[in-house]
Each structure stands twice: as C-alpha cells, then as structure tokens.
Amino acid sequence: MDDGTGIANNPYGSTVEIFADESVLKEDWQPEELPEREDELEEIRNSLAPATRGVNAHNLFLYGKTGQGKTVAIDHELDLLKEFASGTEKLELSVVKTSANNQSTSYQLAAHLIKEIRGTGKKPSGIDQQSMFDLLYDELRSLNETIIIVVDEIDSIGSNDDLLYELPRARKNGHLEDHWISVIGISNDLEFRDNLSPKVKDSLYDSEIEFAPYNANQLTSILERRAERAFIDGVLTDDVIPLCAAFAAQDEGSARQAIRLLYKAGEIALNNEQETVEESHVREARDILERKRIEEGMRSLTTQDQFALLSVVALETAEETPARTRQVYQKYKSIVTRLDSNQLVERRVRDHLQSLGMQGFLIAETRNRGIQGGNHYRFELKTDLEATLEILSEDSRIDEIVADLVDIATANGLV
Ligand SMILES: Nc1ncnc2c1ncn2[C@@H]1O[C@H](COP(=O)(O)OP(=O)(O)OP(=O)(O)O)[C@@H](O)[C@H]1O
Structure with a gap:
C-alpha cells in the first residue's frame, strides 16, 4: 500500500513508531538534572x-x-x-x-x-x-x-x-x-x-x-526521566524500566548500562515492527550487549591475561569457583604446559587475575588473612559462562582447550 510518500516499499520505511526523541538515549545527551x-x-x-x-x-x-x-x-x-x-x-x-x-x-x-x-x-x-x-x-x-x-x-x-x-x-x-x-x-x-x-x-x-553504585530505585528514576522524552507515550510496557534497572543494578549499578539496555530494547522492538517494548526485548538486549562487552574486552587482553582468564573459566566449568590464587595457578600451569607457552610465576598470574577483575571479567573477592596478615583473593567468572566460552573458542590458539571445557560445562549442566 502506498502511503503517499513514495517510500512504502523501501526497507527503511517502517510504519511502526517507538521513539519520540531518540537522541535522549544517546551517550552524549546531557541531562539537565541529577537528583540522585x-x-x-x-x-x-x-x-x-x-x-x-x-x-x-x-x-x-x-x-x-x-x-x-x-x-x-x-x-x-x-x-x-x-x-x-x-x-x-x-x-x-x-x-x-x-x-x-x-x-x-x-x-x-x-x-x-x-x-x-x-x-x-x-x-x-x-x-x-x-x-x-x-x-x-x-x-x-x-x-x-x-x-x-x-x-x-x-x-x-x-x-x-x-x-x-x-x-x-x-x-x-x-x-x-x-x-x-x-x-x-x-x-x-x-x-x-x-x-x-x-x-x-x-x-x-x-x-x-x-x-557509590546506583541502586535499582535510582536507576529506575533515571530511566523514567529519559523514557518520558525518548519514547512515545504508552509504548513501554510496565516491566521494561524496572527490568532494565534491575539488570544494571545487579551488575555494576551503571546508569550508562541501564540507558543502553533501554535503548537497545526499544531498537529491537522497532526492528521487529512491534508497537510496544516488552520484557522479552530487554532480555534479548541484555544478551546482545553482554556479548558485545565481552568481545570488546577480549580484544584488548594480552596472551597471559587470556591464559589467566581461561584458568578461571576452567575452574568455573568444573564448579570449583570462587577459587584461591593457588588453585587458579595450578590450572594455569596445566594450560600453559598444554599450549607449550611461557609460564609466569604465581605472583605475576595474580596480577593478571586482578587486572581481569578491574576489566570486569572476574569477581575478585579479597579476604583478610587475620593474624597471618595480608590478604588473599578468591576469583570467579563475572561474565556469562556460555558467551565467554563461545567467544574464547573463536581463537584458534586455544580452541581445543575451550572445546574440552564446553564438554565439561555441558556435562555439568552449566551451558
Ligand atoms: N543521575 C543521573 N541522571 C541522569 N543521567 C545520568 C545520571 N548519572 C549518569 N547518567 C548518565 O549515564 C551516562 C554515564 O554517566 P557518566 O559518563 O557521567 O559516568 P562516569 O561515572 O563518568 O563513567 P565513566 O567513568 O565510565 O566515564 C551518561 O549518559 C549520563 O548522562
């Protein structure tokens, strides 16, 4: 059907409208108020x-x-x-x-x-x-x-x-x-x-x-203020904002992440020619953004970072996390031996593990050693196991190890 604009058959000519002002969801949009x-x-x-x-x-x-x-x-x-x-x-x-x-x-x-x-x-x-x-x-x-x-x-x-x-x-x-x-x-x-x-x-x-990280209530108000301008009235179903806020709060409490989720969910609805944004769009948006985040982060990992990450992933697939540095190091040694690669000392591997924590791949929990003095650390994977395995498997240097880990994770019902 021709709508009179001559673009009815053009693939860009979506008839569905979701956004009132999409620019409000962009990174560089400057909010006027920050009540939180x-x-x-x-x-x-x-x-x-x-x-x-x-x-x-x-x-x-x-x-x-x-x-x-x-x-x-x-x-x-x-x-x-x-x-x-x-x-x-x-x-x-x-x-x-x-x-x-x-x-x-x-x-x-x-x-x-x-x-x-x-x-x-x-x-x-x-x-x-x-x-x-x-x-x-x-x-x-x-x-x-x-x-x-x-x-x-x-x-x-x-x-x-x-x-x-x-x-x-x-x-x-x-x-x-x-x-x-x-x-x-x-x-x-x-x-x-x-x-x-x-x-x-x-x-x-x-x-x-x-x-301090935003909590779910604060993220909800931040999103509500944006959504009011960004979306056409009534296109967001009731669960959408609380779910975006909850996902972001469970992670780092980041307003950026919450806004990106909401924006992506809106785009997914629009690309699927749907009139409303729903909970399922937010879940799909989360999977897409999480995968993108892991992929981008992995590109900047050094080889030794990657081996340290792989060691924690291996422990994760065997359900042995959170793991002490010593445990991770044992795994690390077996991995570098199998790959015939240069082996670092335990202290250096711990530095790599901490750096992976800073980069959002691992949760690095510090425990005080009490009267022995100093701290010890426990590491576990922060990113989604299945997505992480999938992305790691794309690297031909380590794909055989990753394939074995996928088998173990599958046997343990983790993926
Ligand atoms: N209280 C708030 N109300 C509205 N928008 C907010 C609020 N806090 C953060 N934002 C939005 O979240 C996004 C991230 O905020 P900002 O860049 O200030 O974070 P940051 O702490 O500087 O992060 P980074 O260290 O990664 O640069 C921006 O789009 C910003 O407009």
Missing part, C-alpha cells in the same frame, strides 16, 4: 566555590565505577560556574579538559593539555620533559586568571605522575605567578589514591568524592 547525585553535586560546588572568592578552587578527586555520573556531575557544576563567571567580573575562568587515556605519562598528559588549550594542531613532541612542562606553563599563562584542569582517567598516568605534583604548585613555584590553578581528577580505579606517590598525594589531594 544532589549530595555529590553539593560537595563539588563547595570544592569549586573558593574560585568565586578570588583564590584557587580545591583540588578534587572523583572516584567511582563506570557509569556513575562522575563526568556528567562535574560538567553540570562547571557549566554553572562558567555561567556565574560570565555574569560577574569577580571570576575570570578557564576550564581545560582532557583524558589521560590508556597508559599516559606526565609527558604525554602535558602534551595533551597543550593541544587542548591550543585547540588546533598536533600534540608537541620530541622535547624533554622539563621543556614540555615549560611549554605547558606558557600555554596556561595565556588563559584566564583562574584555571581548572579536569583530567579524566587520571589513574592511567601510572607511576610517572610528576605533572600531578607540579601543577598544583605552579603558582607557588613561580611558573604561574598570576594564576590560580587547580586540578580535578576523575578515576574508575578505586585503588589509585592508595598508589599515588606520597609527594603527589600531599600536593594534589584536597578532597575526594566517591560515587
């Missing part, structure tokens, strides 16, 4: 407020797992501060934002900041560290009197953290005599603070705010 983070917003405001009183804002660290609203909260408060600055002569403000990205050093971070301030051109390179810092001070001098530097993924800077020590002291040390400078660091790595060198901690550390 009122306390954190107030703490950020109190830390930034000295800038309005003619001195530097406090240095600030925001911690929390992924998708907890750290970035959106800081953006919200900085926007308000900029708005305040534009209406008064009391505050001349410049905000510089950058991400430390994977494995940055102080040198690279300084180069990133220079590029960010210049707004164009390539990152400077080929000079020594002090010259790079001097170049950064030159650029910073061209900015307004009060400078706030936001460094996302600040933990990526690792042990070469000289710049984090230098920046907050730039005024005192005469590099930026006429400026007030402060640094806001954002991190997903909850242990980063403990690993900072004492001199950086001392120089940089004024206050910290931890963003």
Whole structure:
C-alpha cells in the first residue's frame, strides 16, 4: 500500500513508531538534572566555590565505577560556574579538559593539555620533559586568571605522575605567578589514591568524592526521566524500566548500562515492527550487549591475561569457583604446559587475575588473612559462562582447550 510518500516499499520505511526523541538515549545527551547525585553535586560546588572568592578552587578527586555520573556531575557544576563567571567580573575562568587515556605519562598528559588549550594542531613532541612542562606553563599563562584542569582517567598516568605534583604548585613555584590553578581528577580505579606517590598525594589531594553504585530505585528514576522524552507515550510496557534497572543494578549499578539496555530494547522492538517494548526485548538486549562487552574486552587482553582468564573459566566449568590464587595457578600451569607457552610465576598470574577483575571479567573477592596478615583473593567468572566460552573458542590458539571445557560445562549442566 502506498502511503503517499513514495517510500512504502523501501526497507527503511517502517510504519511502526517507538521513539519520540531518540537522541535522549544517546551517550552524549546531557541531562539537565541529577537528583540522585544532589549530595555529590553539593560537595563539588563547595570544592569549586573558593574560585568565586578570588583564590584557587580545591583540588578534587572523583572516584567511582563506570557509569556513575562522575563526568556528567562535574560538567553540570562547571557549566554553572562558567555561567556565574560570565555574569560577574569577580571570576575570570578557564576550564581545560582532557583524558589521560590508556597508559599516559606526565609527558604525554602535558602534551595533551597543550593541544587542548591550543585547540588546533598536533600534540608537541620530541622535547624533554622539563621543556614540555615549560611549554605547558606558557600555554596556561595565556588563559584566564583562574584555571581548572579536569583530567579524566587520571589513574592511567601510572607511576610517572610528576605533572600531578607540579601543577598544583605552579603558582607557588613561580611558573604561574598570576594564576590560580587547580586540578580535578576523575578515576574508575578505586585503588589509585592508595598508589599515588606520597609527594603527589600531599600536593594534589584536597578532597575526594566517591560515587557509590546506583541502586535499582535510582536507576529506575533515571530511566523514567529519559523514557518520558525518548519514547512515545504508552509504548513501554510496565516491566521494561524496572527490568532494565534491575539488570544494571545487579551488575555494576551503571546508569550508562541501564540507558543502553533501554535503548537497545526499544531498537529491537522497532526492528521487529512491534508497537510496544516488552520484557522479552530487554532480555534479548541484555544478551546482545553482554556479548558485545565481552568481545570488546577480549580484544584488548594480552596472551597471559587470556591464559589467566581461561584458568578461571576452567575452574568455573568444573564448579570449583570462587577459587584461591593457588588453585587458579595450578590450572594455569596445566594450560600453559598444554599450549607449550611461557609460564609466569604465581605472583605475576595474580596480577593478571586482578587486572581481569578491574576489566570486569572476574569477581575478585579479597579476604583478610587475620593474624597471618595480608590478604588473599578468591576469583570467579563475572561474565556469562556460555558467551565467554563461545567467544574464547573463536581463537584458534586455544580452541581445543575451550572445546574440552564446553564438554565439561555441558556435562555439568552449566551451558
Ligand atoms: N543521575 C543521573 N541522571 C541522569 N543521567 C545520568 C545520571 N548519572 C549518569 N547518567 C548518565 O549515564 C551516562 C554515564 O554517566 P557518566 O559518563 O557521567 O559516568 P562516569 O561515572 O563518568 O563513567 P565513566 O567513568 O565510565 O566515564 C551518561 O549518559 C549520563 O548522562
């Protein structure tokens, strides 16, 4: 049937409508309000407020797992501060934002900041560290009197953290005599603070705010506000939002994950020409996103990460998890022997296991050893076993081992 637009037979011409404003479900959409983070917003405001009183804002660290609203909260408060600055002569403000990205050093971070301030051109390179810092001070001098530097993924800077020590002291040390400078660091790595060198901690550390994972009720309200704008009235069945919220809350409590689930469920309904979004769409969306997450994560695993993961998967198929490091290590040794690969010592394997925990593949539970002192760890698989086995089996180096594990998992009724 022709609807008069001439596109009736075009495969893009779906007659079903689900979304009222799909852009609201996109990653870069900026919410106007964050009622679930009122306390954190107030703490950020109190830390930034000295800038309005003619001195530097406090240095600030925001911690929390992924998708907890750290970035959106800081953006919200900085926007308000900029708005305040534009209406008064009391505050001349410049905000510089950058991400430390994977494995940055102080040198690279300084180069990133220079590029960010210049707004164009390539990152400077080929000079020594002090010259790079001097170049950064030159650029910073061209900015307004009060400078706030936001460094996302600040933990990526690792042990070469000289710049984090230098920046907050730039005024005192005469590099930026006429400026007030402060640094806001954002991190997903909850242990980063403990690993900072004492001199950086001392120089940089004024206050910290931890963003606790959202619970299912908070995620429900976040989703409801989005859904009201994003979807046509009445297309979401009652279970959809609570289910998206529950799935995300069971995992990391991430608002990003909850929003992605809702968006994907809507797309699945639409692609299937269905008039309403239902619980089954959310379940399908969860499976698709989980698989994608594992696939993406696996691409960045090193060979030894992969062997460590495979060891835990092997214990999982035999229903022997959570497992102590020693147990995982035994499995690891048999795997590398079978593959005729380089064998690491137990401590290094434990490092790989912990890194897999950080990357969301494993649950790494810490137990205190009581009077013996120190901690020991227990590891179990966090990702879906069946999907993990399936993705691992695509790697020809380990596919025979994975095939054996699939047999064991099947025999144990796990897949
Ligand atoms: N309270 C909230 N209300 C509405 N939307 C929110 C809220 N918290 C987070 N979001 C949304 O969730 C997504 C993730 O938030 P954000 O990027 O701020 O998280 P993050 O903690 O900085 O995560 P990461 O460390 O991974 O960058 C964004 O789309 C953001 O708009």
